[in-house]
Amino acid sequence: MPSESPIQIIRNDNGQIWSHVRKIWLFETPEERVRQEYLCILVNEYGYKIDQIAEEENLTGRGSAQARADHVVWRSKEDKHAKNTPLMVVEYKSDNINISVMDYIQGELYARLCEAPFFVTHNHRETRYWRVRKDKVPGYLEEIESIPHANASEKDIAAILERLKVFREDEFADLLHRCHNIIRNREKKDPAAAFDEIAKILFIKTGVERRLKQGKQRKNLFTTELLEEQRTLHDDPINVLFQQTKSEYRADKIFQIDEKVNLKHDTASAIVKELERYNLSDTSEDIKGIAFERFLGRTFRGEIGQFFTPRPVVEFIVKMLEPREGQVVCDPASGSGGFLIRFFEIVRQQIYADIDRQYEEFKNTTDSRIDLDDATKASLLRDKYEELQRELDQNLEGSRMWKLANRSIYGTDANDRMARTSKMNMIMHGDGHGGVHHHDGFLNINGIFEGRFDVIFTNPPFGSNVEPTDRIREEDVDIPWDIERLYEQRYGEDYKQSRAKLKASIGKPIADLFELSKKDKGKLSKVKTEILFIERCLDLLKPGGQLGIVLPEGIFNNPSLAYVREFVEDRAKLLAVISLPAETFLSSGASVKCSLLFLQKFTSEENEKFNKILSQAKEEIKVKYQLVLEEKKKRVYDEIATAKANKDSERQKSLKREFLAYEKRINVLKSQETRQLLKQRFDYPVFLYDAEKVGLTATGEIDDNELYPNEHVPTDVEKTALELYEQFRIDPKPFFV
Known part of the structure; x- marks a missing residue:
């Protein structure tokens, strides 16, 4: 019920704001602005009267350890004057502050001190409502949907106390x-x-x-x-x-x-x-x-019939790669956008936390200056607040939030419905959708081109093949000229070169863009989609960039796919391999047993070192087998000469086949021993983990989760996979004892 006497914010020319409750002028700090604006909501929207509300109310009586609540609200002015139990306590934070659990606990403590059944935590970013459970220990938090209006009956209040927010x-x-x-x-x-x-x-x-x-x-x-x-x-x-x-x-x-x-x-x-x-x-x-x-x-x-990467797996992959502000990330098979959204959420929170830190540091420094009067301090705080607030304005080009939403996140999906879903999903989560496209993930578009990304996380499609007959069409490459100019200005020479390369490939097979499709003496052959996505991701990464990818387990252990593993090892350091239980994707509609591969593309220095070691290893093994091969060749050709003298053509053919088979075996041995020597000399530890519980049952119900710290960590797990990996990176030696 609206108040009979609406109130509004009143300011004067001295940088002050009027407190309707205390009937005094206060210097308008960002915190004071939030408090007085929410007071207007309590009065104008919830119907409370000024004489029912106290401001800066001391809840502990006299003494040094005072607890002052921003606002305390009673059921009536008579209750307030009689110092009866109030209805609620309201705690405020400035807009730059991300309200934390400690703030909730402080509000609950104040409510317990005066035995109020409700408390509210508020800034312009969020308002949350809580009930105080007297039958629970302090710190037990229970969020509800709303607070009562001024004319609420006891029955209404009881009903509100029971309406928990958990199902919103x-x-x-x-x-x-x-x-x-x-x-x-x-x-x-x-x-x-x-x-x-x-x-x-x-x-x-x-x-x-x-x-x-x-x-x-x-x-x-x-x-x-x-x-x-x-x-x-x-x-x-x-x-x-x-x-x-x-x-x-x-x-x-x-x-x-x-x-x-x-x-x-x-x-x-x-x-x-x-x-x-x-x-x-x-x-x-x-x-x-x-x-x-x-x-x-x-x-x-x-x-x-589509399936998405389960949320716990998305969370783990993203956290393993430690998202940071300033990184440019991509998912070339973005699906519903889960990886990109989680990156956006984590970095957005980092930006909020940093803005919070900057403001608090400035506030503490300003408050401690004895050369400034209160009016100057309040003015400085308002100016700093406005300056920092601009960095959070997602519509302000160049701000930190604008850069995150518009220049950091890229993705493609070949399915138009999934690409559209990904965009809508990102809009629902706060935006960052502009870099997502309906496009073939193997082909460059917008800011998605080779050597550009700090981080890639993806769950590529499994099982289908890229055929030699799948060609690059003109419509896959063509974009409006004004958009082309825009991208050229935005991304520069690297973009122009990537576009020129793609335009020159029109009419050619998509597989022709990839080495892994040419394993048979350079000839194109059909190849599994997930295999080409591995190469595509490596191409998209900057030197030193990191990849987290979901792959079918055959990639890791199938002997026929050794060439894929060697291709990766020749270009990147393996960071970790996490084996997932067979039921991980069953609830999403897929039955393939998968593992997670994390790797880091070689820097130019690492690449140079690797190639030098590889060349030396090849040369050593070549020398080792050269004499053996020459001796064998001499013996065989002597026998061939004898067979030729005896006009025994069948024997000649047999000896030639024997030598070719021997030479092939030697080449296999040379390759194997070169690889062994290479691994000895370019050695580094790899984190391996076999997960049994990843947060979901086969039917999609919430389950124990040993991947990262959460409320469902199994009781017998001392450290989650993520915590062990962080420990492993500091010192891997204990893991190999």
């Missing part, structure tokens, strides 16, 4: 699935086609909300009411919105130019009605991202 992601996922079923039932579309229409409607909603947030439009057009109004002007109002949104994302090519929403008006209106109550721009990326992924997993696995 499931609620949104269920909503998306409900929309999917509406389309399937009303339009009689197959699951894949129904999913495409859901993606379009979500795309429209995202675009409308972005325009609202940026102030480019004043009215929310994504409502059933507006759709009906627009129907008097347009036959198909949903497609008017779709075309408008597509034009704004034109460069990203999420949808084709001529693509439209293929739904009847009543169906589209029903979907809009389901979705309009959710404000995606105000919903945290965690909630909508996880919900979208759950919807994807259920829909694609069960009804469309």
